[in-house]
Amino acid sequence: MSGTSAVANDGDERTNGHDGDRKLAAGEGATGSADDADDTETHQRGVDRSPATFSASLSLLAGLFSVLGSGLGVLTAAAPGFAGLLVLAAGLYRGSRRAVTGGGVVLLGGVVFAGVGGGPPAGLLLGALGALLAWDYGENAITMGEQLGRAADTRRAELFHAAASLGVGVVGSGVVYGIYLGASGGQPVTALVFLLLAVVLLAGVLSE
Amino acid sequence: MSTVGSEEGTDVDDGTATEGRSATARDGSDDADDREGSMRGGVQEGAGDGPDEHDGDDESPEEAERLTVRDVLDTDRWVGAPAVTLLFAGLAIVVDRQAGLLLAGAVGVVFAAYAYGSGTPAPTLAVERRLSDETPGPGDDVRVTVTVRNEGEATLPDLRLVDGVPPALAVGEGSPRHATALRPGKRATFSYVVPAVRGRHEWESMQVIVRNAPGTREVDATVDSAEPTTLRCSPDLDATGDLPLRGLTTQYTGRIATDVGGPGLEFHSTRDYRHGDPLNRVDWNRMARTGELATLDFREERAATVVLLVDAREEAYVAPEPGAENAVERSVEAAGRSFSALLGGGDRVGLAALGPDELWLAPGAGNDHRARARDLLASHPALSPTPPDGRFFPSLRLRRLRRQLPSDAQLIVFSPLVDDYVASVARRLDAYGHLVTVVSPDPTAGGTPGELLARIERRSRISRLRRAGLRVVDWGDEPLATAVAGAAGRWSG
Structure with missing residues (x-):
C-alpha cells in the first residue's frame, strides 16, 4: 500500500506543481513583501526568484560610487568600502536581505572611516549617498525578485524607483551641501547636530 | 520572445x-x-x-x-x-x-x-x-x-x-x-x-x-x-481504435456479433426449416443434395448499450512524473475517443464518473448526444484537470450508479487502478451482470523502490481482474488503439 501512496504522491506533486503555479500567481502578492520569502520559495518550483538583475547592477554601481566617495580624500577608507561592496555583491547574488543591508552598513563604515581620517565633505556626502542608494536598489532588486521573479519584465518599475531615489538623493544632498557651503561660518558642530536632530524629529512627527 | x-x-x-x-x-x-x-x-x-x-x-x-x-x-x-x-x-x-x-x-x-x-x-x-x-x-x-x-x-x-x-x-x-x-x-x-x-x-x-x-x-x-x-x-472526439465490446447487447441491430442465431453475415448454424423462414436463408445446396429443407442461421449483429465510467477520484490524479499528463486526463481522452467510436458504430453510449461530483449522461445516440458528451467531457467539474475538493462517498455513489445503469448496459471503466477500490467496483458491477471492460492508463514509474512496488501492485491487481473474467486494457505510453489491439488479441468471445 505504501507503494501506491508513492504513486499517488507523484501525482499529487504534479497537480501541486500546477497548483503551485497558481498559488504563486495568486498568493505570493500577499506574502512577497515581507520576509517570508523563504517560505514561499520552497513551494514554488519553476520560477527563478533571484533578485532582479537591473536593480542589482545599479546597486553595485551605487556601491562603487560610495567607495569612490570615501576613498576620495582618505585612500585607506576605500578598503572597508570594498569589503562592503563584496558583502553587497554576495547578498545580491544569494538574494539575502540581511547581507545587502550588511553591505550597506559596511559601506557607511567606510564613509565613517574617511570622515574620521579627515576626508573632504563632498566625498563623504557622495559616499553616504552611494551607500544608501546601493542598499535601496539592492533591497528593491530582492523584493522584485521575490514578488515577481526574474522572468517577469520589471525594468520600467525598477527604473522609476531608481530614478526617484537618485533624484531625491541628489537634490537633497545638493541642498545640504549648499547650506553647508553657505553657512560654514564657524557655527559649532554641536548646534548643527541638534538642528539635524530637530529635523529628524519634526519629519517623524509630521508623518504621524 | x-x-x-x-x-x-x-x-x-x-x-x-x-x-x-x-x-x-x-x-x-x-x-x-x-x-x-x-x-x-x-x-x-x-x-x-x-x-x-x-x-x-x-x-x-x-x-x-x-x-x-x-x-x-x-x-x-x-x-x-x-x-x-x-x-x-x-x-x-x-x-x-x-x-x-x-x-x-x-x-x-x-x-x-x-x-x-x-x-x-x-x-x-x-x-x-x-x-x-x-x-x-x-x-x-x-x-x-x-x-x-x-x-x-x-x-x-x-x-x-x-x-x-x-x-x-x-x-x-x-x-x-x-x-x-x-x-x-x-x-x-x-x-x-x-x-x-x-x-x-x-x-x-x-x-x-x-x-x-x-x-x-x-x-x-x-x-x-x-x-x-x-x-x-474541448477535446476533439476523433474515433480511433475500435474498442471490442462484450456480448451483452440490446435487441437493436448493431455491429456486435452475438451468439444468437438469426439474420446476419457470419455463419452460425443450420437448423430445420420452420414455416415462415425467409426464402433467402433457406439452405438451397442442401435442398438440392438431400431434398430436405434447412435454414441457415447467422450470428445476429446487435447494438450494445455502453456506459463509460471514468475514475475521477482524487486518488486517480496520478502521473508518472511531475508535469506529465495525469491518469484522469488520459482516461477522459480515451473515453472521448471510445465514445465517438461506439456512437459511430450504432451503439448507445452514456457517460458517468466516479468522483465527488456527480456526472451522469444516460446512454443515447445521435448528434445532440455526441455534442452533449463532448461538452461534458470538456468542462464538467467532475472531470476537471485538477483534483476535486469535495468528499467522495464510495458506497453511496455505487448504489446510485447501479440505479442509473440500464440493466442491459455494459461498462467500460477508465481508471489507473492505483488502489483496490475501482477494481472492486468493476468486479461488483460485473457480477451484477453489467459486463465490464477496464481501460487502465498506466501512471506508474520505475525509478524508486516505492514506485516499483506500486507498479507491481497495479500489475497484480490487473491480473486479478483478468482472472475474474474482466477484460483489461493496460494502456502504457503507446496509442490507445495499439494497446487495445494488443489486449484484444488475448480476448475470446
Whole structure:
C-alpha cells in the first residue's frame, strides 16, 4: 500500500506543481513583501526568484560610487568600502536581505572611516549617498525578485524607483551641501547636530 | 520572445524622478484617514471616461473595473535612515567636531523625509485580458495579452502585477507577472502563452501590489477584468481504435456479433426449416443434395448499450512524473475517443464518473448526444484537470450508479487502478451482470523502490481482474488503439 501512496504522491506533486503555479500567481502578492520569502520559495518550483538583475547592477554601481566617495580624500577608507561592496555583491547574488543591508552598513563604515581620517565633505556626502542608494536598489532588486521573479519584465518599475531615489538623493544632498557651503561660518558642530536632530524629529512627527 | 512590456507614454516628456516626487507629494495629502475613502473611490468610477482614451483599435468600451484592496501595510523600508543620521552626527561630535561627517549624515535625513513624506498610493486600475483563441484545441498555444490602465488621478510609481492564471493551465512562454510605473491614463501591456488544457478555465483576479515611490507603503489588492476571461478547450472526439465490446447487447441491430442465431453475415448454424423462414436463408445446396429443407442461421449483429465510467477520484490524479499528463486526463481522452467510436458504430453510449461530483449522461445516440458528451467531457467539474475538493462517498455513489445503469448496459471503466477500490467496483458491477471492460492508463514509474512496488501492485491487481473474467486494457505510453489491439488479441468471445 505504501507503494501506491508513492504513486499517488507523484501525482499529487504534479497537480501541486500546477497548483503551485497558481498559488504563486495568486498568493505570493500577499506574502512577497515581507520576509517570508523563504517560505514561499520552497513551494514554488519553476520560477527563478533571484533578485532582479537591473536593480542589482545599479546597486553595485551605487556601491562603487560610495567607495569612490570615501576613498576620495582618505585612500585607506576605500578598503572597508570594498569589503562592503563584496558583502553587497554576495547578498545580491544569494538574494539575502540581511547581507545587502550588511553591505550597506559596511559601506557607511567606510564613509565613517574617511570622515574620521579627515576626508573632504563632498566625498563623504557622495559616499553616504552611494551607500544608501546601493542598499535601496539592492533591497528593491530582492523584493522584485521575490514578488515577481526574474522572468517577469520589471525594468520600467525598477527604473522609476531608481530614478526617484537618485533624484531625491541628489537634490537633497545638493541642498545640504549648499547650506553647508553657505553657512560654514564657524557655527559649532554641536548646534548643527541638534538642528539635524530637530529635523529628524519634526519629519517623524509630521508623518504621524 | 517573452513578455512584451510596452507602455504607451514611455516616450513622452518629463523626467521620471520629479514626476515621481510630485506624485507622491500629491499622494501624501490624502493620508491615513482619507485612505479608505480613496480606496473605495477606486472601486468604481471611470465608467464614462474609458472609451475616448483608446487609440482607436477594436476594443469594446471598458467598464468599471473592480479593485479590491486586501491589505495596506508598512514595509519598514528606510526606518534605518534617521539612525544613520544620528550615528553620523554623534560621531561628528565625538571625533573632533568633523563637519564632513555631519554632512554625510544629513543624507539620512533626506531619505527619511522622502520616506515619511510619501503617502499611500490609491490605485484605480482597469484590466483587460485578451486571448488569441478562446476555444482552442487541446495543446494549442494561446497567447494572453493583458492591458492594465491607470484610471486614477495620480501616478502609480511602482505597480506589480501577477495575473490570475487558471489553476490547470501552466504558463509556457513569457511570464504572467509584470512590474511597471504608470502615469494617469497610461496603459501597460504584457503577454504570455499558455498551452490549452481540456476544460473550461476561468481567469482569477489579478494580484496587484502598488508601492509608493520610496517603497514604504504597500497596497495589496486584486483587480478583476471588466468581463470574465474564459478559455474553453474541448477535446476533439476523433474515433480511433475500435474498442471490442462484450456480448451483452440490446435487441437493436448493431455491429456486435452475438451468439444468437438469426439474420446476419457470419455463419452460425443450420437448423430445420420452420414455416415462415425467409426464402433467402433457406439452405438451397442442401435442398438440392438431400431434398430436405434447412435454414441457415447467422450470428445476429446487435447494438450494445455502453456506459463509460471514468475514475475521477482524487486518488486517480496520478502521473508518472511531475508535469506529465495525469491518469484522469488520459482516461477522459480515451473515453472521448471510445465514445465517438461506439456512437459511430450504432451503439448507445452514456457517460458517468466516479468522483465527488456527480456526472451522469444516460446512454443515447445521435448528434445532440455526441455534442452533449463532448461538452461534458470538456468542462464538467467532475472531470476537471485538477483534483476535486469535495468528499467522495464510495458506497453511496455505487448504489446510485447501479440505479442509473440500464440493466442491459455494459461498462467500460477508465481508471489507473492505483488502489483496490475501482477494481472492486468493476468486479461488483460485473457480477451484477453489467459486463465490464477496464481501460487502465498506466501512471506508474520505475525509478524508486516505492514506485516499483506500486507498479507491481497495479500489475497484480490487473491480473486479478483478468482472472475474474474482466477484460483489461493496460494502456502504457503507446496509442490507445495499439494497446487495445494488443489486449484484444488475448480476448475470446
